[in-house]
Amino acid sequence: MMAGNVFGEFFRVTTFGESHGPVIGVVIDGLQPNLEIDLTEIQKELSRRRPGQSSVTTQRKESDKVQVVSGIFEGKTTGTPLCMLIKNQDTRPQDYNNLKEIFRPGHAGYTFLKKYGIYDYRGGGRSSGRETASRVAAGAVAKQILKSRNIKVLAYTKKIGSIEIEKFNENEIEKNIVRCPDKDVAVKMIDLIESVKKERDSVGGIIEIKVMGLAPGFGEPVFDKLEADLSKALMSIGAVKGVEVGSGFNSAEMLGSECNDQFQINPETKAIETITNHSGGIQGGISNGAEIILRIAVKPTSSISKKQKSVRTNGSEEVEFIIEGRHDPCICPRIVPVAEAMVALVLIDHILMQERIISGKEHLDEIRRKLDLIDQQTLLLISERENLVKDVSKLKKENGFKIYDNEREKDVTENWLNAADELQLDGVFVENLKNLILERSKLIQSQE
Numbered sequence: 001m002m003a004g005n006v007f008g009e010f011f012r013v014t015t016f017g018e019s020h021g022p023v024i025g026v027v028i029d030g031l032q033p034n035l036e037i038d039l040t041e042i043q044k045e046l047s048r049r050r051p052g053q054s055s056v057t058t059q060r061k062e063s064d065k066v067q068v069v070s071g072i073f074e075g076k077t078t079g080t081p082l083c084m085l086i087k088n089q090d091t092r093p094q095d096y097n098n099l100k101e102i103f104r105p106g107h108a109g110y111t112f113l114k115k116y117g118i119y120d121y122r123g124g125g126r127s128s129g130r131e132t133a134s135r136v137a138a139g140a141v142a143k144q145i146l147k148s149r150n151i152k153v154l155a156y157t158k159k160i161g162s163i164e165i166e167k168f169n170e171n172e173i174e175k176n177i178v179r180c181p182d183k184d185v186a187v188k189m190i191d192l193i194e195s196v197k198k199e200r201d202s203v204g205g206i207i208e209i210k211v212m213g214l215a216p217g218f219g220e221p222v223f224d225k226l227e228a229d230l231s232k233a234l235m236s237i238g239a240v241k242g243v244e245v246g247s248g249f250n251s252a253e254m255l256g257s258e259c260n261d262q263f264q265i266n267p268e269t270k271a272i273e274t275i276t277n278h279s280g281g282i283q284g285g286i287s288n289g290a291e292i293i294l295r296i297a298v299k300p301t302s303s304i305s306k307k308q309k310s311v312r313t314n315g316s317e318e319v320e321f322i323i324e325g326r327h328d329p330c331i332c333p334r335i336v337p338v339a340e341a342m343v344a345l346v347l348i349d350h351i352l353m354q355e356r357i358i359s360g361k362e363h364l365d366e367i368r369r370k371l372d373l374i375d376q377q378t379l380l381l382i383s384e385r386e387n388l389v390k391d392v393s394k395l396k397k398e399n400g401f402k403i404y405d406n407e408r409e410k411d412v413t414e415n416w417l418n419a420a421d422e423l424q425l426d427g428v429f430v431e432n433l434k435n436l437i438l439e440r441s442k443l444i445q446s447q448e
């Protein structure tokens, strides 16, 4: 069995399929019923990740049309597993024929073969970037739920090679093929990618992801800290080799006085907020209400058509070879929607987790209210009992009956213990309680 295909605790996502199989897909379990889901939004997200979008992405032509096969009825979730399928259309397994017996550097072939003893070499099989289409489909559902709560996840290319953005304009991101918020720098990035492509090489970069509108309080100490879950989610994307939160690695060079996010009261909203945001919106593993800021390092695409050295899969000889086929000279623009999807999946999971805590707290309050009522009723009954004891005492005196009646006491003790037995209460505890109450009765009778 291949574990590790399921993500999330409450918003549970399972992806399946390989690059060159007939279909890939995803099942989401844990979706609330009656949520309105816009399928065109899912399709839009898939188109952002789709191959063949531009000269800087792979020329594999996939329409990535999503087919919902379960879980949605008349535009709304039914609460049952939501299953989405995406057909693989433009597969060319023959491109991989000469690679069948050679380990491709930077790819998962060697490690998969060592682990499972079998590997679908066609397009990287399960380790292919193609699998991320399933994540984007699931993320698109999560994003719609987040949007209804005014939470927005936004990713963009911050750096390609050593070319970095100098300004930020959100409106520019989807207008250029590298998904860069600085339109002038985007031109330079594209030039760089085109030039490495001509050299039959590839280039990596940095994607920045921001979350706006997340209230304080989301994240679970200690192993499920928000940044821990976000890092895992982002590191699970192929070709991602590093994650930063807030000032990240730069904070190692800062002084405490520089790095601490000091607090202030917002003059308009009167809400508590931090003046700076070096922590990237997360403190102690829990969101603090500031923007969540994350960055991922994307390595240069492994498949390059430059001559490379490798070894035959049977270990018989070293070889020099060239990778044919269609590959992204830079994966960054296509990782942008995947990163957004993974962050959205983590957030929705933590939101559902938090709702359970809140409802757990409400449950606790409810039980405590009942306990308080029982305590009050117990005291009321004790008070009623004491009044009756006083009446008994008066009657005994008026009629000259003896105060202490051993037979009666024996009966009372027996009644208590029988009842305790029937109710499965602790015998010693009931005996002690009975003694306390009978002692009290005797005291009252002696005083009357």
Ligand SMILES: Cc1cc2nc3c(=O)[nH]c(=O)nc-3n(C[C@H](O)[C@H](O)[C@H](O)COP(=O)(O)O)c2cc1C
Pocket: 058, 106, 107, 108, 124, 127, 128, 129, 130, 132, 237, 238, 239, 240, 299, 301, 302, 303, 304, 326, 327, 328, 331, 334, 335, 338
């Ligand atoms: C959207 C996306 C597209 C990708 N496209 C390619 C590609 O065309 N060629 C390639 O060699 N790797 C591609 N990759 C990366 C490989 O999947 C990845 O490098 C490989 O599985 C090895 O895993 P690792 O880099 O995480 O160690 C892509 C990844 C993603 C997320």
